[in-house]
Amino acid sequence: MKLKNLVIASAMLFAGVAHAQSSVTLYGLIDTSLVYVNNAKSATSGQNSSQFLENSGSLNTSRWGLRGNEDLGGGLSAVFDLENGFNGANGTLKNGGDLFGRQAWVGLSSNQYGTVTLGRQYDAINDYLEQMSAPGSWGGNLASHPYDNDNLDNDMRLNNAVKFSSLSYGGFKAGAMYAFSGQPGGAGNNNAYSLGASYGNGPFSLAAAYTQVNRSTVTANATGAVSTGDGDYLTEGGKQQIYGVGARYQFDDKSSISAVYTHSVTYNVTGLYLASGAVTGSSLKFDNFEINGRYFVLPDFSLSLAYTYTMGALAGAGDKSADPHWNQFVAQADYLFSRSTDVYIETVYQRVGSTNGNSVFNAQDYNMSASAGNSQVVAAFGLRHRF
Numbered sequence: 001m002k003l004k005n006l007v008i009a010s011a012m013l014f015a016g017v018a019h020a021q022s023s024v025t026l027y028g029l030i031d032t033s034l035v036y037v038n039n040a041k042s043a044t045s046g047q048n049s050s051q052f053l054e055n056s057g058s059l060n061t062s063r064w065g066l067r068g069n070e071d072l073g074g075g076l077s078a079v080f081d082l083e084n085g086f087n088g089a090n091g092t093l094k095n096g097g098d099l100f101g102r103q104a105w106v107g108l109s110s111n112q113y114g115t116v117t118l119g120r121q122y123d124a125i126n127d128y129l130e131q132m133s134a135p136g137s138w139g140g141n142l143a144s145h146p147y148d149n150d151n152l153d154n155d156m157r158l159n160n161a162v163k164f165s166s167l168s169y170g171g172f173k174a175g176a177m178y179a180f181s182g183q184p185g186g187a188g189n190n191n192a193y194s195l196g197a198s199y200g201n202g203p204f205s206l207a208a209a210y211t212q213v214n215r216s217t218v219t220a221n222a223t224g225a226v227s228t229g230d231g232d233y234l235t236e237g238g239k240q241q242i243y244g245v246g247a248r249y250q251f252d253d254k255s256s257i258s259a260v261y262t263h264s265v266t267y268n269v270t271g272l273y274l275a276s277g278a279v280t281g282s283s284l285k286f287d288n289f290e291i292n293g294r295y296f297v298l299p300d301f302s303l304s305l306a307y308t309y310t311m312g313a314l315a316g317a318g319d320k321s322a323d324p325h326w327n328q329f330v331a332q333a334d335y336l337f338s339r340s341t342d343v344y345i346e347t348v349y350q351r352v353g354s355t356n357g358n359s360v361f362n363a364q365d366y367n368m369s370a371s372a373g374n375s376q377v378v379a380a381f382g383l384r385h386r387f
Helices: 002-020 124-132
Strands: 022-041 048-056 063-073 076-085 103-110 114-121 158-166 172-179 191-201 204-214 240-250 255-269 281-298 301-315 325-336 341-353 375-386
Touching: 063 103, 103 158, 124 172, 124 191, 124 204, 124 240, 124 255, 158 191
Parallel strands: none
Antiparallel strands: 022 048, 022 063, 022 375, 063 076, 076 103, 103 114, 114 158, 158 172, 172 191, 191 204, 204 240, 240 255, 255 281, 281 301, 301 325, 325 341, 341 375
């Protein structure tokens, strides 16, 4: 009997120690807004009309997740993150219905070297560069560049990925990842790799990143690095490349200014994320030039502005070939009720030129209804809560 009690006590002690060395955190965000869209193409007449709607995720996609850490000793920890995206206006799942469509990874973290993770993850554009941009910081989804062509709004995740992220050394950190195709005999069909680095010294920060997705135009591989089944692709077709650089200067606790340049290209393109029509051609290119700034008028009230000029080029599309260009302005006012809850007003004006009559390039802000013409205004009044 004494031996039995000793075994039970030892098991309870071990469980208590293990629990003390581990942690699991439930976290999330809900962002829901009332939105006005002008020049929205009517489903019945095909002409421009006004649209009023309730929208989930005007700035940040609503999500919840589980994040965990277990101390393995010797400066090594096991880590994981499972993150679900959902629509706060109607309760449906995002990411094509995937349970953990935003993130699903496990890894090992060393306090001497860095972290290695495996699973469905964000690329280096997200890890190092996007924070310099309006869509990747304060502006969110509505501030994304046309079709989120450069992934600064992190709409593309990479499946089957192995990623290394270094510690910060004197303000410098870097990372690399490789995502497997998983196709028998087709290791180069829908695999991907990504590299990135950033440096911060006092008020000044720099970042650069590169991502490449390799795809066959002959044999599709929908379950490779970039999944087409859950809507988390930016383009469809052949090889896709994205790279960019950014810089930020933090004047003080109240104000900052950033500049970002990105380039993206897809060869033998057959599809474009969020586009209102079909896109095919030998190549589709975008060059984005953004400048943005934020100023805290009060500790809990900020004003932000951004301007982006985007040059596009669709080649090899016959009479649909075009060299469109976009001018996009974003303005935001944000008030913090607390560290967890804020209310915002964000307005976006977009104007497109040189479309060659190709309606797929009509004005369209993120996932709002496309315009029947070359301009569109979107205004969102939203409430956001983090937990």
